[in-house]
Amino acid sequence: HGTADWMRETSVFSAAKLQTGVFSRLPPANIEEMFRRMTVFPVKANQVIITQGTEGDYYYLLEKGITLVTRSANTGGPPNLLAELKAGDAFGEEALASDNKRNATVTMKTDGTLLRLNKADFIELLKAPLINHIAMSDAQQKIKAGAMWLDVRFPSEYKFDHLPDALNTPLNEIRDLVKTLDKDKQYIVYCQT
Numbered sequence: 001h002g003t004a005d006w007m008r009e010t011s012v013f014s015a016a017k018l019q020t021g022v023f024s025r026l027p028p029a030n031i032e033e034m035f036r037r038m039t040v041f042p043v044k045a046n047q048v049i050i051t052q053g054t055e056g057d058y059y060y061l062l063e064k065g066i067t068l069v070t071r072s073a074n075t076g077g078p079p080n081l082l083a084e085l086k087a088g089d090a091f092g093e094e095a096l097a098s099d100n101k102r103n104a105t106v107t108m109k110t111d112g113t114l115l116r117l118n119k120a121d122f123i124e125l126l127k128a129p130l131i132n133h134i135a136m137s138d139a140q141q142k143i144k145a146g147a148m149w150l151d152v153r154f155p156s157e158y159k160f161d162h163l164p165d166a167l168n169t170p171l172n173e174i175r176d177l178v179k180t181l182d183k184d185k186q187y188i189v190y191c192q193t
Helices: 021-025 028-037 093-098 119-130 136-144 155-160 171-180
Strands: 039-043 048-050 058-064 067-072 079-085 105-108 112-118 148-151 187-190
Touching: 028 112, 028 119, 058 119, 093 119, 112 119, 136 187
Parallel strands: 148 187
Antiparallel strands: 039 112, 048 105, 058 112, 067 079, 067 105
């Protein structure tokens, strides 16, 4: 598989698109280097790209085609359709950013082309600029001023030990639960590490 050229003529990742969403918080040099390090990965319809419960290895940009994102509530249970992704969408970052297992399965609905970035490169180029760390003393001041703790661990871990008044928003459910949060409040996220 060849290297993804930063100026790929067929790319759906225009400069305008890369200035919104997750990419808007990255230095332009990191975006350029991300494309330089990505490899082109042709895929076929029905090909499984990510399997729920496995270790995270790559971050993906969907250049061409459609994928289906599904999740099974329990092992062996029927999968629920969470999303249908199209050209220009990205996926696979959650397991890499959190160092947790994959929380969904991604399967190609059509033939297509992916650009993929390995875990080490993702951590270097994308994870560091996207996570804003805050000192505990600063966090406690913000909590006193009305911010809320958001505990992103599993409910069993949260039940055993959590900060006072923390809300439990497990990382594997955060995309759905974030819609229920108060947009006027500030949230400080924490986990075991």
